[in-house]
Amino acid sequence: MVFIEKAIGITAILSFLSTQVLAASIPSNAVAQYWGQNSALDQQNLAHYCDGSSDVFLVSFLTDFNVGGLPNLNFANACTDVFSGTTLLNCPQIGADIKTCQSKGKKVLLSLGGAAGSYGFTSDAQATTFANTLYGMFGKGTHQYRPFGDAVIDGFDLDIEGGGPTGYATLINSLRSLDANVLITGAPQCPYPDAMLGDAMNKASFDAVWVQFYNNYCSVTGGNFNFDAWNTWATQTSTNKNVKVFLGLPGSSSAAGSGYVGYSQIQSTVNSLHQYSSFGGVMFWDASQSYSNTEVSPDLAAAVGTFVHGGSSGGGSTSTTTTSAKPTTTATPTTTSASSSAVSSTTSASSTPSSSPGTCVTNGEACSTQGKYVCSGNSFAICDHGAWVLQGCGSGLTCFPTTDGASVYCAQPSSGSGSTCTNANAVPAAPKAYKSALVQAQLSVANATETSWSAVVNARRLKTLPFGSKVVVHFKLPSHMTIDSVSNGRVIQNGTLASVQITNPHKKSMDLLFTLNGSVEKGTVFVAPTSSNIKFQS
Missing domain, CATH: 2.60.40.290 (Immunoglobulin-like)
Incomplete structure (x- = not known):
């Protein structure tokens, strides 16, 4: 690990930020890719994947919140340098790639959570404090440490796999109070409601959810596929009735413990999902897997991108979402036991x-x-x-x-x-x-x-x-x-x-x-x- 120190001029940051206009929208008939964990062991830099196949990139992960201090980041082989005297990653190349992708019309979000690490809140007050940290370090703010330099991400993704549900609705509402145009997405597991995000999904406004239809009983092929339950949440319960629901899938057979389906099954499933008004497209875990999967030519990411972009609303089109921070009803996390x-x-x-x-x-x-x-x-x-x-x-x-x-x-x-x-x-x-x-x-x-x-x-x-x-x-x-x-x-x-x-x-x-x-x-x-x-x- 190399320790470096890079001075960032606050005046330069303010000048750059003043030119940024973030559109509060997620593309329709889109393909989203998680990137940053090198799950296929051949991960390329972020800009490598910003082609015509994918529309949204979820840079993963911020793994430790460390509220009140500096959070921890993990981007596998993509970044190892840190700010001098800290353990915080300093990733100028990722910052440059973010701007490259955004110049091509891609949305780039920072994903919080993931399987590894240690995170969560014990109170809403902690969530409010952390929102200010995120805004300052990755949004339009001017924190002392900015891991992506003067690049400004389009929003934040919550891939909350554990730690309990406390504080996430407050985190979202606080982020929206700091920046009305910030994009907020989540990655619930397919059992509905999600044990970690269920409460926040009913109290705060999401622009999209990437439902993980894998590593669980509710996968595409097993007979308990429950996209209809998520569509009902989107259209009847969610704060933002324009929220998009994505079909989350493994990018290859090695990307998940179960739930992988091939290209022909993806085609038939996507065709069936166009009946739901909330359907937004396909999410893959992750880019290194879907872009290296040559089951279909030239690769799964390209094939699915071409197919999904041919949807009824056209590839790359956008649909502006409502971003109200006012809560509605509360979801009760699952409280059952297994047999x-x-x-x-x-x-x-x-x-x-x-x-x-x-x-x-x-x-x-x-x-x-x-x-x-x-x-x-x-x-x-x-x-x-x-x-x-x-x-x-x-x-x-x-x-x-x-x-x-x-x-x-x-x-x-x-x-x-x-x-x-x-x-x-x-x-x-x-x-x-x-x-x-x-x-x-x-x-x-x-x-x-x-x-x-x-x-x-x-x-x-x-x-x-x-x-x-x-x-x-x-x-x-x-x-x-x-x-x-x-x-x-x-x-x-x-x-x-x-x-x-x-x-x-x-x-x-x-x-x-x-x-x-x-x-x-x-x-x-x-x-x-x-x-x-x-x-x-x-």
């Missing part, structure tokens, strides 16, 4: 779900694919020698498609009795999330076969204290099931008790994502531990 079980399947992965919400079969009804599993209300059915064999999921459980859409599993629904066969258009209940005083976690079954299973656990801290470098999770399992491996860790299993020891790749983080792989005895039903049989030790 799920999965059913094995002999089918191969497919982009088409095995069953649709509300679809039901009867015992003995004819079927054509040996070994296929489908949901049938609260039960599941197996195709056995040309006839469906119906089996119940068990008391308090209902049937869900796996996130790859190729099989099914049984899980405790978040509310009510789950799916029924009385309404073919009914939306199935969401799997219930695990919750303790410090952690909320969603277990999503990615796939299942006759003898194996894979699940993604997405855990979020509910307090400002982050996960540490080592995290231990205990599971009590049914006797016919084992956990064989875990990403970034090891498994110790003694009878029905399994301890998963995970090395946190971020050292400290507000979110922890890990994949479990295991086995079940052939001919039995995979049953994941209930919420009372899961315990996060750290």
Whole structure:
């Protein structure tokens, strides 16, 4: 790490800022890219990606708020120099790239949060203080330290993965009081309402939300895709009724634990989403992934950009949004606990779900694919020698498609009795999330076969204290099931008790994502531990 000192003339900054006019709008039929974390390990500088494929760039991340002091930034390989005597990154090249991108009509926002780091507020007063810091360092203000020099970002993005919901509505309203034209966006996870941003999304005005339809049960392919719930929030509940909702996707199969879909699936999904007035376009995590993904020529970012820009409103067009800072109603963050079980399947992965919400079969009804599993209300059915064999999921459980859409599993629904066969258009209940005083976690079954299973656990801290470098999770399992491996860790299993020891790749983080792989005895039903049989030790 190189320590440097760069003097910035306040007069020069004021002269430059006086010429800047920020339009409070997000392009329609747009593609947004997160940039800064080098997730594909071949990240280029920001300006490299400012071509005709993408419209909005989310520079990520500001990882530690350190309210009252200097925040911490992390841009991976893009910036390592710091201001002398501090740990604050000094990134003149990123600043130059921001201005280059803006000169091409791109919107550039600074993203706060992310999985790594330690952040959050304990009071609204802290949020107000931090808003002034952000304005001074990255907006039109004149802070002593400006990591991007005289470049002025278009706004701020909240990718709040943990730390609790306190203060974010106040942060947004304070930023808007400092600059009426500032853009505010958020990146909620797809379970609605988001546990961290739900309150702020109903109290403060967002210009766009990049909903993460991955690493969760509500992915595009799994049968619990819930864009309609987010459209309802946008059009009926949000403060800004012109807020845009984006389809957030991984840029390649290595960009997320689950939820990646190929170009043809993106095309069909986007076509179906044009029915929603709030639909704004596609977001990718991240630029290094989508621009290096050559599944489609010349790359996924270019192909999706061309397709999305051909939408009904035309590529690059803008739609001015309303930016009222007045609060409306309050969202209640999810307060549920987890329990799920999965059913094995002999089918191969497919982009088409095995069953649709509300679809039901009867015992003995004819079927054509040996070994296929489908949901049938609260039960599941197996195709056995040309006839469906119906089996119940068990008391308090209902049937869900796996996130790859190729099989099914049984899980405790978040509310009510789950799916029924009385309404073919009914939306199935969401799997219930695990919750303790410090952690909320969603277990999503990615796939299942006759003898194996894979699940993604997405855990979020509910307090400002982050996960540490080592995290231990205990599971009590049914006797016919084992956990064989875990990403970034090891498994110790003694009878029905399994301890998963995970090395946190971020050292400290507000979110922890890990994949479990295991086995079940052939001919039995995979049953994941209930919420009372899961315990996060750290």
